[in-house]
Amino acid sequence: MTSPPPPEILAAFGIEGSSPIESLPAGHIHRTWKVTAATPVAIQRVNDVVFRAPHELMANLERLEQVLDRVEVPTLHWRRTVDGALLHRDYLGGLWRASTWIPGEVRAGAPADSDVETISRAFGEYAASLADEPVERYVEVIPSFHDFAARERAWHFAVLRDDANRFLHAQPEIERASRVLERLHELREFDAWRQLPRRLAHNDAKAANIVRRADGTFTVIDLDTTMPGHLLADVGELIRTMCRSASEDDDLAATSLQTERFGLVLRGWLDGYGSELHDAEAEALPIAGAMMTTENALRFLTDYLDGDIYFHIDRPDQNRARFRAQIALAQTLLDGMSDLRRVVANELSRRS
Ligand code: GN1
Ligand code: MG
Numbered sequence: 086m087t088s089p090p091p092p093e094i095l096a097a098f099g100i101e102g103s104s105p106i107e108s109l110p111a112g113h114i115h116r117t118w119k120v121t122a123a124t125p126v127a128i129q130r131v132n133d134v135v136f137r138a139p140h141e142l143m144a145n146l147e148r149l150e151q152v153l154d155r156v157e158v159p160t161l162h163w164r165r166t167v168d169g170a171l172l173h174r175d176y177l178g179g180l181w182r183a184s185t186w187i188p189g190e191v192r193a194g195a196p197a198d199s200d201v202e203t204i205s206r207a208f209g210e211y212a213a214s215l216a217d218e219p220v221e222r223y224v225e226v227i228p229s230f231h232d233f234a235a236r237e238r239a240w241h242f243a244v245l246r247d248d249a250n251r252f253l254h255a256q257p258e259i260e261r262a263s264r265v266l267e268r269l270h271e272l273r274e275f276d277a278w279r280q281l282p283r284r285l286a287h288n289d290a291k292a293a294n295i296v297r298r299a300d301g302t303f304t305v306i307d308l309d310t311t312m313p314g315h316l317l318a319d320v321g322e323l324i325r326t327m328c329r330s331a332s333e334d335d336d337l338a339a340t341s342l343q344t345e346r347f348g349l350v351l352r353g354w355l356d357g358y359g360s361e362l363h364d365a366e367a368e369a370l371p372i373a374g375a376m377m378t379t380e381n382a383l384r385f386l387t388d389y390l391d392g393d394i395y396f397h398i399d400r401p402d403q404n405r406a407r408f409r410a411q412i413a414l415a416q417t418l419l420d421g422m423s424d425l426r427r428v429v430a431n432e433l434s435r436r437s
């Protein structure tokens with residue numbers, strides 16, 4: 086457990102030292118606290134093992150802030166230290182940053198049916214407001230983040246290395262992953278997925294990364310992974326996180342195909358994005374959910390095999406449980422592929 090920011094960190098950002106601090110449970114990567122000063126501030130301890138180039142990360146975020154301000158899309162604003170820097174390194178090497186606190190509600194887990202479309206639309210609009218940004222101006226702060234082939238390779242190597250001596254425990258999971266991968270590779274959309282154009286994407290599109298403000302509008306947060314990637318990663322993550330009602334690590338929950346929610350995600354995102362998709366994007370759309378769900382499953386299993394070094398865990402075996410929950414959803418999406426293709430075709434033809 087990381088301890089809360091000591092008074093000198095608050096002072097570095099010009100925040101009153103005696104302000105009440107509340108730890109927030111959100112996220113597997115950084116640690117976040119809310120500081121209730123005159124204007125509330127979010128303070129984060131940056132995970133610079135995951136984000137190895139924190140200064141490049143902040144440069145991306147600073148540029149995003151300017152672009153979103155210019156097009157009048159509400160977003161978070163970074164606070165500088167009294168020395169004018171975006172990051173503060175403490176004497177133990179910890180790296181800190183601070184931003185405005187966006188008042189509103191953040192919901193973990195799957196949202197209500199009625200919110201699925203609006204949340205997806207907010208992410209579509211976010212992508213649209215960045216559509217004119219030159220992709221090459223942004224650093225890929227986590228290289229190959231949603232590169233499926235790279236994730237497959239990393240998983241294979243984790244199986245071979247077996248760093249944490251968990252191979253025997255994880256054998257059923259490893260076999261299950263292999264079977265799902267075989268099915269994915271055979272899909273007729275798989276080639277299109279490999280040809281997706283490079284675009285600026287949020288890369289962590291989910292309900293938990295949306296703040297619902299008191300006036301009912303939604304603001305997209307957790308912009309760290311907004312970097313060159315592909316747009317279908319966002320659509321796929323929305324499907325992964327919203328077409329299942331159980332939590333991400335609930336491996337016992339039955340997963341039935343939520344075709345209706347799938348349709349709402351698509352409709353919301355496509356409406357928000359509002360432009361035509363590239364051919365490969367339109368072609369690969371039916372498998373976006375299955376691809377991103379499998380990718381996350383592989384990442385959790387990789388981390389389990391590596392000894393839980395990437396994702397924060399609250400209990401042993403949690404990464405294996407996350408894998409099982411995700412792979413079950415991937416299988417459900419694969420089983421229902423002909424339905425999903427039909428929903429995509431309907432949604433695309435509505436707009437042509
Ligand atoms: C991480 O920390 P959080 O929840 O925002 C991860 C995502 C995963 C997610 C799985 C930088 O996001 O890619 O989908 O966990 N972010 C990073 O819960 O790896
Ligand atoms: Mg995130």
